[in-house]
Amino acid sequence: xxxxxxxxxxxxxxxxxxxxxCYNQKCVGTGFYDDTYIDCDNEYNECSTDYQGYPVCNTDYxxxxxxxxxxxxxxxxxxxxxxxxxxxxxxxxxGGTSILGLLIVCCCIYCCCKRxxxxxxxxxxxxxxxxxxxxxxxxxxxxxxxxxxVVNAPPPPQPGYQHQQPGYPPQQPGYPPQQPGYPPQQPGYPPQ
Numbered sequence: 001x002x003x004x005x006x007x008x009x010x011x012x013x014x015x016x017x018x019x020x021x022c023y024n025q026k027c028v029g030t031g032f033y034d035d036t037y038i039d040c041d042n043e044y045n046e047c048s049t050d051y052q053g054y055p056v057c058n059t060d061y062x063x064x065x066x067x068x069x070x071x072x073x074x075x076x077x078x079x080x081x082x083x084x085x086x087x088x089x090x091x092x093x094x095g096g097t098s099i100l101g102l103l104i105v106c107c108c109i110y111c112c113c114k115r116x117x118x119x120x121x122x123x124x125x126x127x128x129x130x131x132x133x134x135x136x137x138x139x140x141x142x143x144x145x146x147x148x149x150v151v152n153a154p155p156p157p158q159p160g161y162q163h164q165q166p167g168y169p170p171q172q173p174g175y176p177p178q179q180p181g182y183p184p185q186q187p188g189y190p191p192q
């Protein structure tokens with residue numbers, strides 16, 4: 001459910017940022033040249049700057065910056081900065097922020113928050129059910145420390161049952177005899 005809303009939002013954003021209704025007509029520099037503008041139709045070109053920050057109009061690319069317009073409109077540009085502007089003819093919605101896009105984003109956020117709240121409520125309910133169904137485990141048998149090993153306490157002997165004597169079982173007799181020493185070495189170094 002949420003993925004459907006997110007996919008719709010990504011689709012709207014992707015289509016709205018790829019193509020503009022009106023394109024900027026100038027490029028601006030950066031740094032020392034941040035008030036320098038050059039003519040560049042962004043519908044067929046793209047703006048960038050050189051290593052010093054001077055504006056450059058790239059003719060190898062198309063689809064630079066612009067704005068989306070809605071309703072009946074005409075395109076105009078700011079005479080100094082060259083930024084595109086929408087002039088509404090019908091009075092429906094002029095340029096600038098898209099009210100439809102804003103409504104779609106608000107609806108997506110509302111749906112996501114609503115679904116998150118539902119999931120949190122379901123998790124809390126499941127946690128309560130699991131806690132109610134949990135049975136406490138019996139306490140483990142006490143342990144006895146014996147010769148550095150920790151072992152469970154042995155059960156008490158049953159009547160009529162021969163219990164083993166305490167202590168360790170007898171060990172095997174010593175190690176097998178080792179082979180006698182290394183073979184004798186040849187005296188001196190071999191001739192070269």
